Amino acid sequence: MRKQMSSTFHRRSASLRVMPHHAVHTHLIAVAEPLFPDLVAAIRHQGPLELPLRNDLPFPTYLCRAISGQQISVKAAQSIWARVEASAEATPLLDHFHADNAETLRACGLSGAKTRTIITIAETHRTVGLDTDLLKSLPVAERTARLTEIWGVGQWTADMMNIFYFGEQDVWPDGDVAARKTLERLTSKRRKTVRTAAMFKPYRSWLAYYMWAHVDAPPDGAPG
Numbered sequence: 621m622r623k624q625m626s627s628t629f630h631r632r633s634a635s636l637r638v639m640p641h642h643a644v645h646t647h648l649i650a651v652a653e654p655l656f657p658d659l660v661a662a663i664r665h666q667g668p669l670e671l672p673l674r675n676d677l678p679f680p681t682y683l684c685r686a687i688s689g690q691q692i693s694v695k696a697a698q699s700i701w702a703r704v705e706a707s708a709e710a711t712p713l714l715d716h717f718h719a720d721n722a723e724t725l726r727a728c729g730l731s732g733a734k735t736r737t738i739i740t741i742a743e744t745h746r747t748v749g750l751d752t753d754l755l756k757s758l759p760v761a762e763r764t765a766r767l768t769e770i771w772g773v774g775q776w777t778a779d780m781m782n783i784f785y786f787g788e789q790d791v792w793p794d795g796d797v798a799a800r801k802t803l804e805r806l807t808s809k810r811r812k813t814v815r816t817a818a819m820f821k822p823y824r825s826w827l828a829y830y831m832w833a834h835v836d837a838p839p840d841g842a843p844g
Contacts, residue, residue, distance in 0.1 A: 737772025
């Protein structure tokens, strides 16, 4: 099962804010057209997509919620997070994410690794600060470096935060198996996907989003 991209992050929802998309759709087709007919067909089939932003929560809380929902179904993720919130009772959620409450969090359905990661995120916020505005002001590479210093937060998670929370339009998540393998099938297995994706700067986040959409709803007879 691929990570929770299609369920946790990129499903369209009325609660999500979106960025302009028609010009990006045209740009991606124009770049792909000379070399990659299958990719062109896939992008055209999806039509202009909306790249959602899910930043309605403070960043540390959103990051904790994203961690809790990775590699499980949407329904399971929602159920576990509801239990986590209920377990906090009147305590602010980030204050509840403390080593003293590890067993309580585990009892909500979180794995040991997820519990440790969430507690570490909250502790990092309490001691160093994970200020949303400050993180948003940083270049992608620096923001990514700060996030991946946190135990349990890897490159893939940082990429998802950059795309779907901070709205970065030019992040290629090569560690996402679905995005990488789909781009490879639609272009060339002889080219490194990082190199192929680089052709689509400054809209590599959108390219990834089209790859996920293709996995969810490929045209009849399409590769992948």
